[in-house]
Amino acid sequence: MSAAPPPARRLSGLRVWQNNQAWLTPLLLLVLPVGLFGLLIITPIVQSIWISFYDWDGTGPATWVGLSNYAELFSDPQFYTSLKNNVIWLVLFLLAPVFGLALALFLNQTLPEMRLVKSIFFIPLVLAHVIIGVVFTWFYDPTFGLLAILFNWLGLEPLAILSDEHFVTFGIIAAALWSQIAFCLVLFLAGLSQLDQELIAAGRMDGAAGWSLLRHIVLPQLRSVSFVASIITVIMSLRNFDMIAVMTQGGPYGSSTVLAYQMYDATIFSYRAGYGAAIATVLFAIMSVYIAWFLWHTLRREARGG
Amino acid sequence: MTDRSATTTSNSRRCISRRALGAAVAVLGMAAAITLPTGVYAADEQTLVVNSDRSGAGQKAAMNKIAADFEAKNPGVKVTINYSDVESYKTSIRNFLVTNPPDVAFWFTGARMKTFTKRNLFDDMSGFFAENNLTNVMKPWLPAVSEGDKQYMMPTNFTTWGFFYNKQVFEKVGVAPPATWDELMAAAAKIKASGVTPFTIGTRDLWANALWFDYLDMRMNGLDFHMQLMDGKASYTDPRVKAVFAKWGEPIGKGYFLDNASSYGWQEAIPFLAQGKAAMYLLGPYVLTSLPAEAHGNIGFFPFPVIDPSVPKAEEISVNGVTIPSGAKNKPLARSFLAFLAQPDNLKAFALGGAVLPARTDVDITGDAFAQSQMALAKNAQGSAQFYDRDTDPEMAQVGMKGFQEFLANPKRSDTVLERLEAARQRIFK
Numbered sequence: 001m002s003a004a005p006p007p008a009r010r011l012s013g014l015r016v017w018q019n020n021q022a023w024l025t026p027l028l029l030l031v032l033p034v035g036l037f038g039l040l041i042i043t044p045i046v047q048s049i050w051i052s053f054y055d056w057d058g059t060g061p062a063t064w065v066g067l068s069n070y071a072e073l074f075s076d077p078q079f080y081t082s083l084k085n086n087v088i089w090l091v092l093f094l095l096a097p098v099f100g101l102a103l104a105l106f107l108n109q110t111l112p113e114m115r116l117v118k119s120i121f122f123i124p125l126v127l128a129h130v131i132i133g134v135v136f137t138w139f140y141d142p143t144f145g146l147l148a149i150l151f152n153w154l155g156l157e158p159l160a161i162l163s164d165e166h167f168v169t170f171g172i173i174a175a176a177l178w179s180q181i182a183f184c185l186v187l188f189l190a191g192l193s194q195l196d197q198e199l200i201a202a203g204r205m206d207g208a209a210g211w212s213l214l215r216h217i218v219l220p221q222l223r224s225v226s227f228v229a230s231i232i233t234v235i236m237s238l239r240n241f242d243m244i245a246v247m248t249q250g251g252p253y254g255s256s257t258v259l260a261y262q263m264y265d266a267t268i269f270s271y272r273a274g275y276g277a278a279i280a281t282v283l284f285a286i287m288s289v290y291i292a293w294f295l296w297h298t299l300r301r302e303a304r305g306g
Numbered sequence: 307m308t309d310r311s312a313t314t315t316s317n318s319r320r321c322i323s324r325r326a327l328g329a330a331v332a333v334l335g336m337a338a339a340i341t342l343p344t345g346v347y348a349a350d351e352q353t354l355v356v357n358s359d360r361s362g363a364g365q366k367a368a369m370n371k372i373a374a375d376f377e378a379k380n381p382g383v384k385v386t387i388n389y390s391d392v393e394s395y396k397t398s399i400r401n402f403l404v405t406n407p408p409d410v411a412f413w414f415t416g417a418r419m420k421t422f423t424k425r426n427l428f429d430d431m432s433g434f435f436a437e438n439n440l441t442n443v444m445k446p447w448l449p450a451v452s453e454g455d456k457q458y459m460m461p462t463n464f465t466t467w468g469f470f471y472n473k474q475v476f477e478k479v480g481v482a483p484p485a486t487w488d489e490l491m492a493a494a495a496k497i498k499a500s501g502v503t504p505f506t507i508g509t510r511d512l513w514a515n516a517l518w519f520d521y522l523d524m525r526m527n528g529l530d531f532h533m534q535l536m537d538g539k540a541s542y543t544d545p546r547v548k549a550v551f552a553k554w555g556e557p558i559g560k561g562y563f564l565d566n567a568s569s570y571g572w573q574e575a576i577p578f579l580a581q582g583k584a585a586m587y588l589l590g591p592y593v594l595t596s597l598p599a600e601a602h603g604n605i606g607f608f609p610f611p612v613i614d615p616s617v618p619k620a621e622e623i624s625v626n627g628v629t630i631p632s633g634a635k636n637k638p639l640a641r642s643f644l645a646f647l648a649q650p651d652n653l654k655a656f657a658l659g660g661a662v663l664p665a666r667t668d669v670d671i672t673g674d675a676f677a678q679s680q681m682a683l684a685k686n687a688q689g690s691a692q693f694y695d696r697d698t699d700p701e702m703a704q705v706g707m708k709g710f711q712e713f714l715a716n717p718k719r720s721d722t723v724l725e726r727l728e729a730a731r732q733r734i735f736k
Contacts, residue, residue, distance in 0.1 A: 059404050060425045072733075077726075142566045143578075160566035163715065249510060252568035253712035268397045270701035271421070 045284065052277035058267065062274070069278035078254050079279075082262045085169050086238060086286075089258060092173050093180060093237035097229040100184025101222075105214070107185070108192045118189070124179040125186060133246030136175035137162065162248050165255035172256055176243050180236060184229045191225030192218075224301070231294045238287055259283045354639050355408040356387045359395035362595050364659030372652050376643055383639065393511065403427045407633030409640040412462070415450040415625045416692040417536075419459055421700060428458040429630040429637065435460075438645045440666075447665045450625040450692070459627035460644050461665035463657035466680045467517055467622045467693075468609045470593040475502055475585045476606070483608035487525075487553075490611045494562045497585045504562040506584030508575030509714060512707035515567075516694035517588050519710055520622055522550045525613040529620040529689040536697040538735025542727040551713065551720040553613070558717040568711055579605070590624075591661035594676070607676070609683055621687035624696060625665060705730040 017024070052069055056062035073079050107118050124132065139146050140161045148158035161171035195218065203217040219226075241260040244250055250257035250265055257265065259279055267276030360369060366389060373385040388408070390398065399413065403422060413419060422428050435441045435448070435457060447461035471483065479500045481493040494504035509515045523532045527546045534540040535547065557563065564575060564584060576596050578584035587593055588610070594602055612619065628647070630640045647653065650669050657664035663671070663680055671677040684690075695703035709723040 057425075058400055059427065140569070142569055160569050163566035163569040165715075248568075249512075251510060251512075251708070251711060252715055253708045265704070268400075269704045271400075272701060 048277045048284075049281050051274055052281045054274045054277075055272075056274040057271040058273040065274070069275050070282075072275070073278050073282065078257065078262060079259075081254060082257045082259045085256065085258045088169055089173060089176075089237040089240060090234060092170070093177065093233050094230065096177055096180040096233045097184045097188075097226060099177075099181045100229065101188050101226070103181065103185045104188030104192055108189060121185055122182060125182040127179065129176070129179065129242040130246050132175055132179055133172075133243040136171075136178075136243075137247050140171055162256075163252055165252055168248055168252065168256040172243055172247050175247070176237075176240055180233060183236075184233065187225055187229045188222065191222045195221055227297060231290060234290050235287060238283065238290075259286075352382045352384060352639075354383060354385045354410065354636055354643055356385060356410040356412075356643075357395075357399075357402060357408040358387055358389050358412045359392045360412055360656075360660060361389040361391055362592075362660050364595060364661070365656060366659075368655040368659035372647060372656065375652075376646050379646070380642075385643070403631050403633070407631035407635075409630065409634040409636045410628060410643060411631055412626070412628045413459065414692075414696050415447075415459055415461065415627045416696045417698065418696050418700075419451065419627070419629075420453055423453050423458045427632055429632050429634065430456050431458055431460065431630065431641075432456045434641060434644070438648060440648055443666045443668050444648075446667065447625050447627075451627050459629040460648060461625050461627045462647070462653065463626050463660070463662040463665050464684065465590045465624045465626065465662045466683050467521075467588070467590045467624070468607055468683070469586045469588050470579065471586045471606050471608065472579055472582050472584070473604050473606045475582050479585075483606065484611050485608075486611050487613040491556065494557060494585075495560070498560070498562055502582065503564050503578065503584040504586060505557065506564045506575045506578040506587045507567045507714070508564075508570035508572045509567045509711045510569065510571045510574075512704075512711055513693075513695055514572040514575075514589060515710045515714055516703075516707050517622065518554060519550065519706075520691060520694050521588070521610040522554055522613070523547070524620045524622075524691060525610065525617060526550055526553060528617045529691060532620075532691055533697070536691070536694075538699065538702065538731055542724050542731055547724060548720070551724065554713070555717040555720060558714060563714060567714055591676070591680070594661045607679060618688035619686070620689040620691065621683060622693060623684055623687065623690040624692045626662070627665075699734050702730060702734050705734075 051062070053064060053066060054062040055065045055069070103121060107114060107121060138144075142148050142158045142160035142163065145158075147161070151158040159167065161167045199221070200213070200217055203213055208217060239260055240258060241264065244256055244258060244261045245264070248256045250261045254262075260283060263276045263279040263283065266272045266279060356373070358369065360366065369387065373387060377383055377385055399411065399422075402408065403411070404427070407427075413422075419428070432455075435444060440460075441448075444461055447464065448457060451457050451459040451461055469483075475497065476482070476493075479493075479496050479502070481496055484490040484493050497504045507514055520532070523535065523546075526549060531540060531546060535542070535544075541547070564570070564578060567575070572589070573592075573596055575584075575587065576593055579587045579593065580597055580601050593605060597605070609621070628644060630637055630644070634640055647656065648666070650664075650666055653664040653666050654669045654671070657669075658671070658674060658677060661676065663677055663684070671681060691697055694706065698706065706727055709727050713720055713723050
């Protein structure tokens with residue numbers, strides 16, 4: 001006890017509390033959130049990294065293998081296919097904020113009918129990814145699907161998107177984009193409703209209209225929304241798993257697999273928890289870059305006072 | 307008696323939870339995959355918990371009746387059955403065996419059983435067969451549930467595999483069920499010429515394709531070599547395996563298989579057969595259980611044809627069973643339930659409900675023509691393998707079946723595929 005009371009005074013719990021309240025209060029208030037954060041976020045991360053140094057099947061005894069899971073990973077052609085697909089996902093997913101903004105600008109009108117139109121555009125956001133995946137699988141079905149019917153109608157040979165190693169990733173991304181655009185749309189609509197109308201009026205008086213109004217008056221005000229939309233889109237693209245699992249199970253022969261799915265495949269089907277953990281660690285390292293950027297950006301903005 | 311689909315919901319819960327976890331999702335998702343419990347069970351001592359993947363309508367109905375009869379015979383006992391579909395059961399069994407073991411769990415025998423017995427997750431059931439007078443009647447299937455001289459599962463039923471064909475298509479084209487490979491190819495050529503796809507297949511979930519590999523290997527190189535390959539003792543770049551791929555490449559190269567097979571799950575490929583758009587499907591009796599009863603009359607069966615007459619005719623016979631996990635809470639009750647299930651009438655109802663055969667030699671199946679044909683096939687077999695993904699290491703099976711999927715889509719890559727399989731074999735069976 002560094003803050004022990006002088007011996008002359010009577011020691012009482014109340015006094016101890018009063019003397020140390022300044023630092024005890026925040027400590028007590030922080031115990032629960034920090035404890036939960038440690039238990040639910042930090043511990044699994046550390047555990048997962050730890051497991052990645054073992055050869056472990058998930059239930060039996062684990063053998064320490066050092067970095068050999070990583071060595072194997074970096075010589076595994078499937079890893080590079082997954083990584084390449086992750087990059088394609090990341091790049092194409094950035095179309096979501098662009099389309100989301102365009103749709104938001106289009107829908108941001110005060111007509112009474114717009115409520116119905118807006119709610120129609122929200123639908124993809126309400127549906128679970130798994131359901132979207134199933135519906136798009138039917139859509140792409142090379143025999144009975146709508147796309148096949150369309151191709152036949154145009155007199156073309158139907159394209160089996162989910163069976164073609166070159167198109168499959170794009171096919172899944174299209175399905176995922178469908179819901180991600182709706183997500184960005186919601187963010188941008190919220191952002192547009194917060195616009196400073198006086199600034200826009202002033203801009204109009206100075207002769208800004210159309211593109212220049214959008215470019216110099218509206219977009220700068222949407223900066224923080226755009227930032228959030230892009231960063232969440234990037235993270236969503238990196239962790240996408242459910243649609244791949246539903247639509248192709250990573251196939252054909254691994255050509256639509258991304259890191260998150262490869263991790264699942266290695267852990268669940270090949271009984272290699274250590275190898276799966278190594279993939280998880282690599283994925284975590286990639287994501288950390290974006291999370292660090294996000295944190296840095298947020299902290300900097302907070303330091304500037306909003 | 308109640309049934310819950312705990313495993314299925316836990317699957318979707320995993321998807322939703324992934325969405326909510328944000329940045330650390332990769333790491334946390336893995337933790338979830340490892341630790342998610344498969345259901346919440348009542349702590350009542352008189353409740354017997356059964357986890358089952360036999361969720362087809364026929365087997366489910368038979369099982370529910372057996373459970374109800376068991377409850378009636380044992381007052382105070384309640385049987386809770388958690389059904390889930392086969393594919394999600396495969397992903398969840400490891401979790402529930404460790405975190406929340408039921409009293410009774412259905413599973414595959416052979417290498418897939420050994421995956422768990424070598425981790426001591428299944429109870430030793432060696433005395434069970436003698437106690438219940440099952441040793442003799444279950445003798446043919448006991449090797450499949452044994453490791454060393456101990457038994458860890460009770461065999462319930464077995465599945466035979468072969469070609470299911472559309473009788474109308476065969477009739478219209480004028481071909482008979484072939485007995486040799488050349489006849490099969492000739493029939494396929496005729497069928498193809500008439501505008502029907504000879505072989506339907508769905509490879510999205512990989513395994514159906516492995517039947518072609520297993521059968522070609524057994525028919526060309528014999529069971530012994532096939533089992534050496536499964537045990538990792540023979541090479542995938544061996545000329546004999548290359549010959550299998552070359553043989554398999556014939557029908558693939560001629561376009562006899564369904565286009566874009568990897569767009570379909572194994573079940574989604576069945577309608578092509580039923581609708582007469584395809585003529586044959588190399589699969590198990592799941593073809594029949596997936597179709598409505600009125601369609602069964604048009605579906606015929608013939609075994610995989612002979613390729614080399616000098617090679618003894620081995621068949622693919624997969625034995626399924628049921629076990630008591632080591633962590634079960636009511637082991638004596640579970641044993642008496644299994645003994646009840648093993649009674650000839652119960653086992654017969656349970657097996658025939660899924661169009662598979664009961665694993666008891668003394669069950670009377672004379673009323674069921676299809677079951678009789680399958681029993682004859684099994685009896686005439688000069689040796690048997692279980693199935694690619696039940697005979698070899700699970701990781702090897704995953705790599706191998708992906709390779710078969712790629713080969714079916716791109717037969718020109720056979721050497722690349724086999725080299726990749728060989729590299730995997732050397733790593734896995736070191």
